[in-house]
Structures are given as C-alpha cells and as structure tokens.
Amino acid sequence: MRTPIIAANWKLHKNRAEAKEFLNEFREKVKYISDVEIVLGPTFTTLDTVIEGTEGTEINVAAQNVYYEQEGAFTGEIAPNMLSELGCDYVIVGHSERRHIFGETDGDINKKVHAVFEDEMTPILCIGETEDERNEGKTQSVLKRQLESGLDGLDPSQVAEMIVAYEPVWAIGTGESASPEDAQEGCKFSRDLVSEVYDEETGEQVRLQYGGSIKPHNAEELMSLPDIDGGLVGGASLDPKSFSEIISITEELY
Numbered sequence: 493m494r495t496p497i498i499a500a501n502w503k504l505h506k507n508r509a510e511a512k513e514f515l516n517e518f519r520e521k522v523k524y525i526s527d528v529e530i531v532l533g534p535t536f537t538t539l540d541t542v543i544e545g546t547e548g549t550e551i552n553v554a555a556q557n558v559y560y561e562q563e564g565a566f567t568g569e570i571a572p573n574m575l576s577e578l579g580c581d582y583v584i585v586g587h588s589e590r591r592h593i594f595g596e597t598d599g600d601i602n603k604k605v606h607a608v609f610e611d612e613m614t615p616i617l618c619i620g621e622t623e624d625e626r627n628e629g630k631t632q633s634v635l636k637r638q639l640e641s642g643l644d645g646l647d648p649s650q651v652a653e654m655i656v657a658y659e660p661v662w663a664i665g666t667g668e669s670a671s672p673e674d675a676q677e678g679c680k681f682s683r684d685l686v687s688e689v690y691d692e693e694t695g696e697q698v699r700l701q702y703g704g705s706i707k708p709h710n711a712e713e714l715m716s717l718p719d720i721d722g723g724l725v726g727g728a729s730l731d732p733k734s735f736s737e738i739i740s741i742t743e744e745l746y
C-alpha cells in the first residue's frame with residue numbers, strides 16, 4: 493500500500509521566527525499521527541530552523557526549488573549538495589509558479605529531478621495545466637509532456653520512489669479546488685502514463701498528490717480518491733490548525 497503524504501508548500505511565507513511559532517503549535521497537534529507522512533516546505537533561509545525544530549519527530553522537510561549544478565558561477569542559486577547537507581529529504585521541482593513566473597522549462601525541470609536524486613533526496617515533481625490549456629482541451633497533452641519530460645532518463649526504481657503532484661494551475665490559490673472527478677482524472681491519467689512508459693508495478697508504486705486549494709472542508713473528498721495518495725497544500729498549510737486538520741482527516745481515511 494502507498495503511504496499517504498501531505499506536504500506543505502509555504503511558498504514565500506514565514507521567516508524563522510514565524511516558522512518557530514508554527515512548529516511550537518504544529519508539533520503538538522500531529523504528535524500522534526503515524527500513518528501519514530508529513531512534509532514541511534519552508535523557504536531556503538528557514539530550512540535549518542524547520543529541520544532543527546522537527547528533530548526527534550517523523551516530520552520531513554522539503555526545499556521549494558534547487559539548481560541542477562553543484563557549484564559554479566550561478567549567482568543566486570542553491571545547489572543540491574547544499575540542501576542535502578542541511579538535511580532536506582525532499583525538493584519540490586517544477587512548481588507552476590517556477591514554470592510560469594520564473595520561466596523554468598521542461599528541460600530545466602528534468603535536470604533538477606536528476607540532480608535531486610544524485611544527492612539522495614526525493615523530488616516532488618509538479619505538473620498541471622493552466623486554465624487556457626484546460627479550456628482548449630489540452631489537459632492530457634500538457635500532463636503527458638510535463639510528465640514524460642520530467643521523468644526522462646530515470647530508472648523505474650527512482651520513479652517508484654518519487655512523488656508527482658498534479659496541481660491544476662487554475663485551482664491554485666483560488667479557494668476553488670478541482671472537482672473530485674477532475675482531481676482523480678488528472679492523477680489517474682498520470683499513473684496510467686507511468687505504467688505505460690515504465691511498467692505496471694512502477695505505476696502502482698509512484699505516489700501522486702493533488703494540489704490546489706485543499707482545505708479542511710474538502711480534504712476528505714479529495715484524499716479519499718483512489719489515485720490520490722496525498723496533497724500538496726499551499727495557503728492552508730500556513731496555519732498549524734488547518735494543516736494538522738487536513739493531516740488528521742487523511743489519516744482517518746487509511
């Protein structure tokens with residue numbers, strides 16, 4: 493069985509003091525959670541605070557981005573070895589904000605996925621169509637392109653270990669999540685594609701998250717869908733109460 497995984501993407505929120513405050517409350521609220529993997533994704537400068545503040549717990553930590561080179565003349569970038577040295581477990585790669593605001597290409601994202609594995613961390617590869625692409629009936633072709641190029645050159649064992657997050661861009665930060673049908677369809681399509689490109693076993697093992705306006709009130713219907721193994725949560729992950737509620741609701745489903 494696939495272990496459910498609920499991850500927080502804090503985006504550009506929470507400095508170190510705010511992260512400490514969050515952790516004081518959050519650690520208490522999730523201390524009895526044992527069947528859901530929990531991941532917190534702070535900004536680069538807050539990573540060490542969150543890593544230290546979750547020591548002795550089962551909570552894992554994700555960076556929100558990485559560069560694919562280990563060192564060199566790349567002003568402003570962070571290398572994979574720097575994240576693994578800190579103790580990061582996961583790296584979010586190819587988030588739609590990286591693709592659409594910062595112009596990351598499928599090729600960049602594939603290099604990042606490989607770089608994350610090289611430093612023994614696990615990528616959370618984000619894919620998802622924009623509203624225009626959806627209206628033009630291109631959802632599946634966009635997911636196919638992003639997933640095939642994101643996974644290019646990986647071994648089946650790497651794909652089986654990683655996380656793919658289906659985040660329809662039109663559902664991010666809007667308060668309007670995808671319908672359960674659309675969320676399930678996007679995740680099922682992704683799983684079937686992995687089975688087709690790799691093999692059935694790899695398709696069964698890869699964990700798929702849904703992301704886009706997950707809140708405590710819609711967590712149950714989204715997290716109970718057969719091809720959804722967890723969530724990547726933005727806004728609702730900033731509050732220890734709502735994020736821990738989403739985790740508890742998910743645990744009850746398993």
Ligand code: 13P
Nearest residue numbers: 501664665704705726727
């Ligand atoms: P929201 O939960 O705020 O819609 O953000 C989703 C997201 O982008 C997580 O990566």
